[in-house]
Amino acid sequence: YIKGPLKKKLGLSTATQPKTYLTLENHMYMERQLWQNDGHEYVHDGSRVLISGKLKCHVFTSARVGEISEGESRRGTGKGLRYKDTVILVAWKDGEPELRWSLKREFAKGMHNKELQKPTHILYELLPGQPFIINPILFMLAIFLAVGAFKKYSIIEQVLAVKPPTDQQYWELEWADHVLDLPVFPEMSPDGPTEKIQTVSAFCTQIRDLSLRAGMEIPVIIYGGRREALIQATRNGYSKEELMKYAGHTNQMTMTRDYLSSITVVDGLASFLKLPPRDDQAEDFRSMTVKRNPELFLSLPAKIQDELRQREDYVAITNELEDLTREMNATDSLVVSQKLRSRRNQLLRQRRMLKKEELNKVRSTQDRVHPSERKGKYHVDQERSRFNRLRHMTPERERLLNTLFCVAPLRSPEGISAVKGLISLLKNSCRVAYHKGEHKLVDFCFICNNPMAGQKAWEIHYQGHVARHELPLRYDFVKFRRTIAYAGRCMTCMHDTRLPATRRLYGFKKQASWEKHVNECFLFHVNNLGKTDMIPYPDPECSIAYESDQQLWYHLQDAHSYPPRNATAKTKKKRKTFS
DNA sequence: GTATAACGCCACCTCCGGAG
DNA sequence: CTCCGGAGGTGGCGTTATAC
Incomplete structure (x- = not known):
């Protein structure tokens, strides 16, 4: 009955979970x-x-x-x-x-x-x-x-x-x-x-x-x-x-x-x-x-995320959430506020489901590219880039990363050190991270991790990196366990050859100041170009040009971990002071 | 008995405006 | 520019219900 008439009546799904093998x-x-x-x-x-x-x-x-x-x-x-x-x-x-x-x-x-x-x-x-x-x-x-x-x-x-x-x-x-x-x-x-x-x-x-x-x-x-x-x-x-x-x-x-x-x-x-x-x-x-695809999207591409935010159903949920907040502030009754809160959770969940749905959609249409057919510089998913941005913060894991894949007997020195590494991973506190460069007087170069002091020394050191084309690909501000793993950088400044090297590689230590700067600096850069059909990309090694500033910003988000664009950013006159 | 969705709770993070 | 604090959002994870 269930598989026959009832299934028809209720329109039940007959889909079965695909069988996978953990080979x-x-x-x-x-x-x-x-x-x-x-x-x-x-x-x-x-x-x-x-x-x-x-x-x-x-x-x-x-x-x-x-x-x-x-x-x-x-x-x-x-x-x-x-x-x-x-x-x-x-x-x-x-x-x-x-x-x-x-x-x-x-x-x-x-x-x-x-x-x-x-x-x-x-x-x-x-x-x-x-x-x-x-x-x-x-x-x-x-x-x-x-x-x-x-x-x-x-x-x-x-x-x-x-x-x-x-x-x-x-x-x-x-x-x-x-x-x-x-x-x-x-x-x-x-x-x-x-x-x-x-x-x-x-x-x-x-x-x-x-x-x-x-x-x-x-x-x-x-x-x-x-x-x-x-x-x-x-x-x-x-x-x-x-x-x-x-x-x-x-x-x-x-x-x-x-x-x-x-x-x-x-x-x-x-x-x-x-x-x-x-x-x-x-x-x-x-x-x-x-169906493995090593490049499977882990997060929504910036463009699709932006489009989703503006979609009718998504906006409707956001609006209702705002109304709910107002009602919640207005009411004193515990019962009513409990009800409102549960509705709020439901809406938040719906919004998350919409995101998940979109993610599944882009995943199913995602291309599989054979590595040998890839042309130009390859940018991984923002999420996938995260480990490389954090690995210097977890020295135990960094050591295990290679040891664990070595071939040797357990009783060898490497085996014993691997066991010890695993034990410390189990026993260490994970609440706070320690940065090698976290020191009041000495700063460490974020590219090569060498200590450096004094404005002049920095300038010479950074000039070396610039000359050798050792510029980072990701610009985002990364925090890990309450510690700054990476300061934020500005793409426009970094590829502006007229600026001094310390200025080009300047690191923002606050999320807010970084976001503000990159938004303003970007607008300044675009406005300075005047009216053009194509917006050239500042780093020719990465890509060439984009049709609009928005397209360029999407690229910056996906490939270089820029923050979502702030629509209210204004072009101020370019500041000269960087310390 | 296994797998997963929906839901609630919690700690933590981000955003944002105001003040210094 | 920086600090601060509150509001709101996010992700993890346990609990419960349910399909298979």
């Missing part, structure tokens, strides 16, 4: 985004360690989300992966000590009364030839040490020094009593990990948003990792029974019906031609299901 390639895109490109600010930077670690647990064990995080149907119970469901031990592998960590899927679907059938998975340390970024033990050790999970060891060197005793093949590293009931993957607060377990919905959203930032048009869901994990497992000649155990299935049909991709891995071509069969031809097609 190794897609997984690496997400890790790269998280560690090497990501300008997103989590409530705490330690979230990266937890996300990265948890993601690995999922793809290596095929676990469902509710078996590691707190599931929706177990809301408020704190149930999920806890320390007491896991065991860590050290054993021997080819004459070398190796840490192994087992995790039991205590809350596996359909197994609540089958204690002995619950799947237990083992993750291990030695992965020759593989980068740190996919080593689960490296990430888990950092998480364990940051909460003090070991009964007898508190630093990484102590853990790595443990070897099995002579009369035994293994040695268990016991958990401290106070962590047994704690979740392995807790919720994050601005002050670091809490003792509360992270919920499924929180983690799913994190993964979804991360995959979008990594350029995947169809967002990745954890089930995509499970699907891929099960498909890969079928390639290795395990028996059907072993695979069922690994997947946590109780019915032989489930794997075939629900998990194996419709993109078949059977090599029909080779079979027919009686050639040795291949098994690598399908994976790239599964990777492709996420």
Whole structure:
């Protein structure tokens, strides 16, 4: 009835969510985004360690989300992966000590009364030839040490020094009593990990948003990792029974019906031609299901944003919001003001939805450009440029950025330093950032980070940068954790060759004064040109000319992170004083 | 059991006008 | 130009409801 008459009557959607696969390639895109490109600010930077670690647990064990995080149907119970469901031990592998960590899927679907059938998975340390970024033990050790999970060891060197005793093949590293009931993957607060377990919905959203930032048009869901994990497992000649155990299935049909991709891995071509069969031809097609575009818009292009702001429905919402504000100020009644506030929230949400809709629209029509076909200078999305503008503010992450993608054993000096880096990311405060150049007397050059003092020295130094064409591409004022990461610059001044270098590269330390200056300076520049059909662009290395000053400003916003244009800006006479 | 939308709350950010 | 403070907006995240 529901799928037939009712569906017709109500006009229900029959759309199904597209099936995506979190293949190794897609997984690496997400890790790269998280560690090497990501300008997103989590409530705490330690979230990266937890996300990265948890993601690995999922793809290596095929676990469902509710078996590691707190599931929706177990809301408020704190149930999920806890320390007491896991065991860590050290054993021997080819004459070398190796840490192994087992995790039991205590809350596996359909197994609540089958204690002995619950799947237990083992993750291990030695992965020759593989980068740190996919080593689960490296990430888990950092998480364990940051909460003090070991009964007898508190630093990484102590853990790595443990070897099995002579009369035994293994040695268990016991958990401290106070962590047994704690979740392995807790919720994050601005002050670091809490003792509360992270919920499924929180983690799913994190993964979804991360995959979008990594350029995947169809967002990745954890089930995509499970699907891929099960498909890969079928390639290795395990028996059907072993695979069922690994997947946590109780019915032989489930794997075939629900998990194996419709993109078949059977090599029909080779079979027919009686050639040795291949098994690598399908994976790239599964990777492709996420429709990745590395340049996927993360924010609305300036022109479209401007048009949306002037659209009828958008303006209507804005007007109603203004009316509401007036009514809210007028009323004394709590009930009425509560009602008005809820309506206000609703309107704000509607406006946000309009933006999201537009974003989806531009994304779906966005061109995919092969890097080799790109002509001229390439400008990334404003959002995508953010990490490069902030990286000098987070030295720990800056170090990890390269280390994590190195190939070396966990027990090497690089491995140990990576674990330590992850631990400090988990434990450090994220409330305030420290700038290398934050000093009262000495200023640092924002291009090369060298210290400098005195007007004359600055002039000579900046002249060097100008002569070598080392001018920055982004001009915006960037604040990061209450500290100025970058002072604002003015495009028009920067490319005005008649000005002294200190003036051209002058940095505004206040958002307001920067915006005011660039608006006025731009108008001055345009007016000075007089009447022309095309407005030339001051930096010929970037682009040539625009049809109108508005088009030029859109370019400045998209490619150079200029602020939205201030319509009320007036041309004053050009100020001479810059200190 | 999983995934997501809608909603509420909260901390923080931006904007803007006035004063110094 | 800079500081200040209030109003309003934004983004993150938890909660709840609901589709599949």
